[in-house]
Amino acid sequence: MTMDQLVAPLAPCGPGFADPVAQSQRVFRAIMDAMSRPGSLQHVDAPQEVPEELWPASAAVGLALLDHDTSAWLPLDCLAARDWLRFHTGCRLATSAGDADFVFVPLGRDCPDFATMKLGTDEEPHRSAMVVVDVAGLGTGDAGWRLAGPGIRGDALLRVDGPAREFLRARDTVGALFPRGVDAILAHGSRMAALPRTTRVET
Amino acid sequence: MSLERPIEARQEWMGVLARASREQLERCWHETSTDAPFVELKPPETGLVMVRARSGGNGPQFNMGEMTVTRCILRGPHGVLGHAYVAGRDHRHARLAAAFDALLQLPEHRAAIMDRVVAPLAAEQRRRRAARWAAASRTKVEFLTVAREAG
Numbered sequence: 001m002t003m004d005q006l007v008a009p010l011a012p013c014g015p016g017f018a019d020p021v022a023q024s025q026r027v028f029r030a031i032m033d034a035m036s037r038p039g040s041l042q043h044v045d046a047p048q049e050v051p052e053e054l055w056p057a058s059a060a061v062g063l064a065l066l067d068h069d070t071s072a073w074l075p076l077d078c079l080a081a082r083d084w085l086r087f088h089t090g091c092r093l094a095t096s097a098g099d100a101d102f103v104f105v106p107l108g109r110d111c112p113d114f115a116t117m118k119l120g121t122d123e124e125p126h127r128s129a130m131v132v133v134d135v136a137g138l139g140t141g142d143a144g145w146r147l148a149g150p151g152i153r154g155d156a157l158l159r160v161d162g163p164a165r166e167f168l169r170a171r172d173t174v175g176a177l178f179p180r181g182v183d184a185i186l187a188h189g190s191r192m193a194a195l196p197r198t199t200r201v202e203t
Numbered sequence: 204m205s206l207e208r209p210i211e212a213r214q215e216w217m218g219v220l221a222r223a224s225r226e227q228l229e230r231c232w233h234e235t236s237t238d239a240p241f242v243e244l245k246p247p248e249t250g251l252v253m254v255r256a257r258s259g260g261n262g263p264q265f266n267m268g269e270m271t272v273t274r275c276i277l278r279g280p281h282g283v284l285g286h287a288y289v290a291g292r293d294h295r296h297a298r299l300a301a302a303f304d305a306l307l308q309l310p311e312h313r314a315a316i317m318d319r320v321v322a323p324l325a326a327e328q329r330r331r332r333a334a335r336w337a338a339a340s341r342t343k344v345e346f347l348t349v350a351r352e353a354g
Contacts, residue, residue: 013240013244014242014244014278015243015244015245015278016245018242018246020245020246087244088245093353
C-alpha cells in the first residue's frame with residue numbers, strides 16, 4: 001500500500017443537513033404529524049446534497065431516524081444512497097429487507113414483499129419495519145385513494161402516482177395480521193405522506 | 204514519519220494536529236494560504252467519548268471517564284476526506300485539523316505541510332512532553348514491599 005492509496009475512497013457523498021440538530025428535529029416532527037394525520041402532506045427540510053437514487057424527503061427521513069442502533073435496507077446497486085446514509089447516520093446496512101428496521105424503495109424499484117419484512121409481534125407490534133417508498137407524484141385533492149381510520153376525520157383523499165397499485169397489493173398481504181404490520185411513508189420531492197398500518201385504503 | 208506505513212503516518216499527523224493548539228494551527232493555516240475548496244460533510248459537533256483504560260497498563264479494562272471531543276469531516280480538493288477528532292469544544296480547531304488532514308493526503312501538498320506544519324508541531328510537542336516527564340519523574344516514589352517472614 002502506498003501513501004496515495006489513502007486517497008482511494010473518494011468522497012462518494014455530499015453533505016447532509018446544514019444544521020443537523022434543528023433540521024433532524026423538524027423532520028422528526030413532520031414524520032410525527034404525517035403519522036398522526038394519515039394522508040396529510042408534510043413538507044420536510046431537504047439535506048444540502050441528496051444521493052441520486054432518493055427523493056430529498058426520503059433522504060431527510062433517513063437522516064432523522066437512522067442511527068448506529070438501526071439497520072436500513074436499500075437495493076444493493078443503489079451505491080450512492082447506501083454510502084450516503086451509512087456515512088451520515090452510522091446505520092447498519094441489512095443484507096435482506098427482512099432484517100431491516102427501515103426499508104427504502106427508490107423510484108421505479110420493486111417494493112419487497114411486506115410479508116417478508118419485520119412485522120413485530122402481537123405483544124410488541126412496534127418492533128416492526130418502516131418502509132419509505134419514493135413515488136412519481138403525491139397530492140391531495142378530489143381524486144385518488146380514499147383513506148379512513150384513526151387520525152382521519154371522515155375520510156381523506158390522497159393521490160399517488162407511480163407504483164401505487166403494486167405498493168397497495170404488497171401492503172394488503174399483511175393487513176389481516178394487525179396489530180402486526182408495517183408503517184409506510186410515501187415520498188415525492190421534498191414532500192411526504194404517511195400510511196400507518198391502521199389506515200384503510202379504498203381505491 | 205514513514206511513507207511506507209500510510210495508516211500509521213496518518214494516525215501520527217492526526218494526533219499532532221489534535222494536540223496542537225488552535226492558535227498554532229491558525230497561524231500555520233494562514234502561512235499555508237491555500238485556496239483549496241472545502242465542503243463541510245459533517246460540520247463540527249461536540250460530544251462525549253468514554254475513555255477506557257487498563258489498571259496498571261495491562262490489567263482488566265475499566266471506564267476511566269468521559270471526555271469532551273469535537274469531530275469534523277471536510278471534503279477537500281479531488282474529493283479527499285479530511286477527518287479530525289480533537290479534545291475540547293473548539294469547532295475552529297476541529298475544522299483546521301480536518302482541513303490539514305485532507306491536504307496531507309494529497310501528494311502535491313503533503314511534503315510542504317509535513318515540513319512547515321506537522322514536523323515543527325511534533326517537535327514542540329515532544330519537547331513539552333519530555334519536560335513534563337522530567338518534572339514528574341523527580342517526584343517518583345518507589346514502593347517496596349518487604350515480605351513478612353513465614354512462621
